[in-house]
Amino acid sequence: MLNFSLPLARGAVAVVATIVAFGTCTSADAQMLKTVKDRGNLICGVSTGLPGFSNADDKGVWSGLDVDLCRAVAAAVFNDPTKVKYVPLNAEQRFKALQSGEIDLLSRNSTWTMSREAEFNLSFAAVNYYDGQGFMIRKSAGKDSALALDNSKVCVQSGTTTQLNLGDYFRANNMKFQEMAFSNVAETLKAYDSGACDVFTSDVSQLYAERLTLSTPNDHVILPDVISKEPLGPAVKQGDSQWLEIVKWSYFAMLNAEELGITSKNIDEALKSQKPDVKRLVGSEGAYGEQIGLTKDWAVRIIRQVGNYAESYERNVGTGSKLGIPRGLNHLWNEGGIQYAPPIR
Amino acid sequence: MLRFRRLLWMPLLAVMFIVLPTAQGFSQSEDMNIGDEPGRVPDESVQLPPQFQRQMVLYRTTEPPGTIIVHTSERFLYLVQGNGRAIRYGVRVGREGFQWQGLLKITRKAEWPDWTPPPEMIQRQPYLPRFMAGGPGNPLGARAMYLGTTVYRIHGTNQPDTIGKAVSSGCFGMVNADIIDLYGRVPVGTKVVVKQRPSI
Numbered sequence: 001m002l003n004f005s006l007p008l009a010r011g012a013v014a015v016v017a018t019i020v021a022f023g024t025c026t027s028a029d030a031q032m033l034k035t036v037k038d039r040g041n042l043i044c045g046v047s048t049g050l051p052g053f054s055n056a057d058d059k060g061v062w063s064g065l066d067v068d069l070c071r072a073v074a075a076a077v078f079n080d081p082t083k084v085k086y087v088p089l090n091a092e093q094r095f096k097a098l099q100s101g102e103i104d105l106l107s108r109n110s111t112w113t114m115s116r117e118a119e120f121n122l123s124f125a126a127v128n129y130y131d132g133q134g135f136m137i138r139k140s141a142g143k144d145s146a147l148a149l150d151n152s153k154v155c156v157q158s159g160t161t162t163q164l165n166l167g168d169y170f171r172a173n174n175m176k177f178q179e180m181a182f183s184n185v186a187e188t189l190k191a192y193d194s195g196a197c198d199v200f201t202s203d204v205s206q207l208y209a210e211r212l213t214l215s216t217p218n219d220h221v222i223l224p225d226v227i228s229k230e231p232l233g234p235a236v237k238q239g240d241s242q243w244l245e246i247v248k249w250s251y252f253a254m255l256n257a258e259e260l261g262i263t264s265k266n267i268d269e270a271l272k273s274q275k276p277d278v279k280r281l282v283g284s285e286g287a288y289g290e291q292i293g294l295t296k297d298w299a300v301r302i303i304r305q306v307g308n309y310a311e312s313y314e315r316n317v318g319t320g321s322k323l324g325i326p327r328g329l330n331h332l333w334n335e336g337g338i339q340y341a342p343p344i345r
Numbered sequence: 346m347l348r349f350r351r352l353l354w355m356p357l358l359a360v361m362f363i364v365l366p367t368a369q370g371f372s373q374s375e376d377m378n379i380g381d382e383p384g385r386v387p388d389e390s391v392q393l394p395p396q397f398q399r400q401m402v403l404y405r406t407t408e409p410p411g412t413i414i415v416h417t418s419e420r421f422l423y424l425v426q427g428n429g430r431a432i433r434y435g436v437r438v439g440r441e442g443f444q445w446q447g448l449l450k451i452t453r454k455a456e457w458p459d460w461t462p463p464p465e466m467i468q469r470q471p472y473l474p475r476f477m478a479g480g481p482g483n484p485l486g487a488r489a490m491y492l493g494t495t496v497y498r499i500h501g502t503n504q505p506d507t508i509g510k511a512v513s514s515g516c517f518g519m520v521n522a523d524i525i526d527l528y529g530r531v532p533v534g535t536k537v538v539v540k541q542r543p544s545i
Contacts, residue, residue, distance in 0.1 A: 018495060144401040145401070260543055319394075326402050328403040335540070337403075337405065
């Protein structure tokens with residue numbers, strides 16, 4: 001309710017005109033959806049094999065939390081989650097493959113950082129897994145907090161940010177520690193398993209995977225503390241805002257479905273719901289999917305064929321998987337975590 | 346809260362099923378068709394599946410430390426510790442139709458509680474004892490904590506294999522080692538928040 005003076009109002013008109021012009025420009029660039037549709041499949045960049053996130057079985061079938069995001073986008077676009085071609089990429093190749101147009105979407109346990117968005121001209125769409133550095137110790141130590149690790153011997157991989165974070169954390173909390181650094185993960189883990197260290201530190205998702213390889217996995221616990229930020233998520237090439245929105249909202253649909261109690265099993269029931277939030281998500285009210293170039297039932301396709309976030313999480317990295325990682329930070333915001341999707345309305 | 350107030354008007358109905366599961370068929374696969382087994386002395390050395398074992402987890406909440414939060418759909422009971430963490434226990438919960446949500450307080454605590462099945466229950470399951478003194482074979486297990494003036498409680502069990510299942514009539518059951526641990530940590534007056542998956 002500001003009163004504009006005349007020159008200011010003129011300025012405002014100019015700004016609006018510029019925005020409109022840009023808007024036109026952006027939609028002219030919105031080619032990716034058409035390219036993907038014309039081709040008949042989605043090309044998704046994934047890891048070369050990371051159980052729980054993106055991994056191919058002996059028949060070449062890909063699964064994982066990151067793979068589910070590829071499947072969700074394919075479900076939204078084609079109503080068929082199998083219309084995906086997976087391209088395994090190593091850490092060095094991944095962003096270049098996005099830049100060159102070799103892949104439409106990168107869903108490969110990649111940490112969202114400022115320099116990556118700027119340097120590689122890409123946009124992260126969301127955070128589908130909040131990872132971060134944690135600690136594994138022997139159960140027999142009887143400790144339940146990282147703050148109780150004073151005077152520990154810690155095994156860590158050298159030359160990593162993990163090593164730097166370790167030092168920072170102990171110093172910041174006035175704790176003493178003896179560092180035992182090794183050049184690779186296997187050696188670091190072996191040293192811990194042999195009893196050379198009391199503590200092993202790495203990203204939490206890796207701790208759960210690495211615990212499985214110890215001689216007696218059940219004798220070890222992973223502390224609940226997370227001491228660094230490793231937000232992992234899907235990325236797309238910059239410049240096509242519609243494509244960015246499709247990836248972003250495909251993920252948000254899975255989160256919102258969980259929050260509203262909609263699963264792959266009760267989706268038909270949800271179609272008959274009278275709750276406004278549910279009606280907007282399943283498309284029985286409004287035409288939200290159409291606004292981003294999809295259909296009204298875009299979210300139904302995802303939920304029915306891929307599931308909500310909880311279903312995907314538990315199946316791939318949670319209690320339904322070998323990893324058994326507790327939801328922790330990845331719980332919904334109203335259930336003890338920080339996963340939060342903007343509303344559909 | 347609204348939903349819970351409505352439930353307060355139904356204690357007479359609920360009393361029929363109070364505390365104990367009855368032998369009926371259930372639609373959900375994780376529900377168990379299992380009756381009470383008074384007199385069964387549980388093997389306390391059997392380990393729960395990893396996710397249902399007592400453990401410290403990351404848990405952010407605006408509830409103060411000392412609050413109990415039950416996530417019915419996950420089969421977890423959290424005891425808030427502050428500093429973004431909570432102790433998590435595996436529980437068994439009410440089967441479909443016997444689940445509720447809201448805020449209550451612990452009004453009473455009892456060690457090795459006696460069991461007196463209500464008349465309605467005796468009528469349906471005549472083989473049940475009229476009274477059973479507290480002890481290792483008692484279906485209420487080692488400890489019970491009573492919630493408000495309702496028929497609900499958090500108690501032990503002599504059926505450790507039901508942890509993680511939806512079998513009870515609205516009570517929360519835990520293995521005896523866990524209920525003893527929790528009992529020692531919370532006083533009468535403790536806030537208990539019960540959460541449900543939202544209905545569609």
